[in-house]
Amino acid sequence: MRDGYELSGVSLTYGRRTVLDGLDLHIGAGECVAVLGPNGAGKSTLLRVLTGHAPERRGAVHLDGIPLEEYSRETLARRVAVVPGEASLPFAARVEEVVALGRVPHEDPLRGMRAADHAAVAAAIERVGIADLVGRDARRLSLGERQLVVLAMALAQAPRILILDEPTVHLDLRHQVDVMELLVQLNSRDGVGVVAVLHDLSLAAHFFPRLILLDRGRIVADGAPDEVLSPERIRAVYGVDPALVRR
Amino acid sequence: MSAGAASRPRPAVHVGRLETLRHRPLLVAAGGLVALGAVVVAGVALGNVALPVGDTIGILARHLLGWPVTATWPASAETIVFDLRLPRVLTAVVVGAGLAVAGTTFQGLLRNPLADPYVLGTASGAALGAALAVLIPVRIALLGFGLLHLFAFVGALLAVAAVWRLSRQTSLSSLTALLLTGYAVGSLLAAGLSVAMYASGAQLRQIVFYLLGGFSGASWPQLAAATPLVVVGSLLILARARSLNALLLGEEAAANLGIAVRRERAILLALAALVTAAAVAVSGLVGFVGLVVPHLVRLLVGPNARVVLPLSAIVGAAFLALADLVARIPGELPVGVVTAIVGAPFFLLILRRARAGYEV
Numbered sequence: 001m002r003d004g005y006e007l008s009g010v011s012l013t014y015g016r017r018t019v020l021d022g023l024d025l026h027i028g029a030g031e032c033v034a035v036l037g038p039n040g041a042g043k044s045t046l047l048r049v050l051t052g053h054a055p056e057r058r059g060a061v062h063l064d065g066i067p068l069e070e071y072s073r074e075t076l077a078r079r080v081a082v083v084p085g086e087a088s089l090p091f092a093a094r095v096e097e098v099v100a101l102g103r104v105p106h107e108d109p110l111r112g113m114r115a116a117d118h119a120a121v122a123a124a125i126e127r128v129g130i131a132d133l134v135g136r137d138a139r140r141l142s143l144g145e146r147q148l149v150v151l152a153m154a155l156a157q158a159p160r161i162l163i164l165d166e167p168t169v170h171l172d173l174r175h176q177v178d179v180m181e182l183l184v185q186l187n188s189r190d191g192v193g194v195v196a197v198l199h200d201l202s203l204a205a206h207f208f209p210r211l212i213l214l215d216r217g218r219i220v221a222d223g224a225p226d227e228v229l230s231p232e233r234i235r236a237v238y239g240v241d242p243a244l245v246r247r
Numbered sequence: 248m249s250a251g252a253a254s255r256p257r258p259a260v261h262v263g264r265l266e267t268l269r270h271r272p273l274l275v276a277a278g279g280l281v282a283l284g285a286v287v288v289a290g291v292a293l294g295n296v297a298l299p300v301g302d303t304i305g306i307l308a309r310h311l312l313g314w315p316v317t318a319t320w321p322a323s324a325e326t327i328v329f330d331l332r333l334p335r336v337l338t339a340v341v342v343g344a345g346l347a348v349a350g351t352t353f354q355g356l357l358r359n360p361l362a363d364p365y366v367l368g369t370a371s372g373a374a375l376g377a378a379l380a381v382l383i384p385v386r387i388a389l390l391g392f393g394l395l396h397l398f399a400f401v402g403a404l405l406a407v408a409a410v411w412r413l414s415r416q417t418s419l420s421s422l423t424a425l426l427l428t429g430y431a432v433g434s435l436l437a438a439g440l441s442v443a444m445y446a447s448g449a450q451l452r453q454i455v456f457y458l459l460g461g462f463s464g465a466s467w468p469q470l471a472a473a474t475p476l477v478v479v480g481s482l483l484i485l486a487r488a489r490s491l492n493a494l495l496l497g498e499e500a501a502a503n504l505g506i507a508v509r510r511e512r513a514i515l516l517a518l519a520a521l522v523t524a525a526a527v528a529v530s531g532l533v534g535f536v537g538l539v540v541p542h543l544v545r546l547l548v549g550p551n552a553r554v555v556l557p558l559s560a561i562v563g564a565a566f567l568a569l570a571d572l573v574a575r576i577p578g579e580l581p582v583g584v585v586t587a588i589v590g591a592p593f594f595l596l597i598l599r600r601a602r603a604g605y606e607v
Contacts, residue, residue: 077505
């Protein structure tokens with residue numbers, strides 16, 4: 001059994017609709033992978049499978065050689081951090097308090113955050129470049145700023161694998177590139193595995209060495225950007241003129 | 248970030264800036280404890296027979312703290328303090344702390360600022376229990392406990408248990424299911440309560456008295472029974488503050504942060520229900536404390552449950568002891584009326600002037 005994620009025969013149906021259809025997939029622990037595909041292709045569902053939120057799935061999912069079901073939530077959270085597509089809060093909270101939630105799997109249940117935890121929070125804020133947001137109410141931020149806060153929270157979690165659901169969807173171009181560069185750097189410098197669902201094919205092709213293209217619950221292509229994003233395939237999967245995707 | 252981002256200067260994070268609010272919880276705790284001490288002394292000193300504050304502090308210091316204070320007061324003063332007022336004031340303290348802790352827990356668990364300790368049927372369960380106890384012609388009283396306290400306690404717990412069980416059989420998302428089931432069960436129990444009140448005849452006043460809440464019937468044995476439940480329940484909730492914090496972000500995000508959501512939610516719900524049931528069994532239905540105090544504390548110190556829970560306990564205790572004192576001055580108003588009259592305008596004022604950086 002290889003390290004990282006190993007999926008074999010993973011299928012998932014909601015009612016009569018097949019969302020994932022027999023996926024076989026290996027994502028190494030230190031890989032940097034973008035998951036692409038049209039709306040409803042099963043991208044987010046695949047992430048839910050990876051993070052153990054799809055108990056009704058069939059097939060086997062192993063993480064570092066161990067069946068995913070055998071991980072406790074806490075052990076899994078120390079290895080895998082998730083940047084969700086959306087996050088909401090019922091009460092006002094300062095940006096740094098939201099980032100500090102990333103320390104939940106590491107902090108002492110009784111004593112709470114200690115010096116190392118506070119340092120990890122400060123480092124994550126620094127790294128994502130949101131120091132100027134410190135002290136502000138996270139609920140009053142723009143969607144893009146909130147996305148960065150949630151990313152910082154996931155970094156504070158100090159994971160070995162980072163899973164992101166459309167992390168750049170609300171960001172301006174500058175921040176999209178910043179986040180992509182951060183992910184690449186996390187992967188190359190810190191050895192963190194990255195699995196990101198992306199909609200922007202150009203960004204994905206530019207920054208990610210491996211792309212997985214999903215369509216109607218199946219993997220239709222998996223490999224380097226040039227192989228995966230051929231004009232014929234873009235036309236077949238997305239039904240658009242490939243010229244619209246500029247490389 | 249890498250080279251591309253380096254051209255834009257970014258402010259560095261000063262850890263000191265992250266810690267600017269670290270001292271605020273201590274200030275709030277100190278202020279709350281001073282207020283609590285003052286309210287307890289005032290609550291013991293004031294009443295039909297006003298005792299000099301010096302004597303009151305002397306009696307409390309001599310008997311509670313064992314200080315060698317010379318008795319300059321009549322023996323009757325000690326009787327008033329120990330037999331009448333102290334159990335009453337301390338019951339208000341314990342109930343106030345318990346309701347505030349339970350309110351904080353329910354609001355966090357349900358991710359709902361409108362939640363209070365009574366949201367999942369505890370209130371109507373306790374009320375129906377109390378009403379049935381009043382209707383049962385057998386009078387059992389043991390050490391100051393009546394059937395009413397027991398039935399109210401059991402009624403509150405049964406109501407929450409029913410809500411929990413029923414909510415898991417729906418196809419709704421778990422939070423929506425809990426809230427809606429709580430509303431449905433609460434309405435059903437309230438209908439039962441109405442029937443009981445209709446049938447109660449001359450005993451109606453006794454039921455209404457319970458519904459409005461109060462501490463005039465407080466006694467040492469009741470206090471001794473309720474206190475361990477409230478204290479132990481609250482401490483166990485505090486030990487799970489981490490789960491409450493993670494649950495702020497919702498079920499799935501909390502699971503991604505390492506929380507076994509179903510288990511933690513069930514445990515926290517059971518503990519908060521236990522604390523609430525112990526409180527309403529001795530005090531009746533005192534409203535407002537469990538809703539407002541957690542918000543007040545969050546406005547001051549933010550949403551971290553590890554801080555909010557203990558501070559809510561202190562503030563809730565002081566607030567309810569004060570409300571009980573105010574309720575006694577005109578001659579026994581129901582304390583629930585006072586908590587609303589004192590608390591509502593105060594709360595509205597805070598909401599308007601929330602400049603602390605935190606909002607509800």
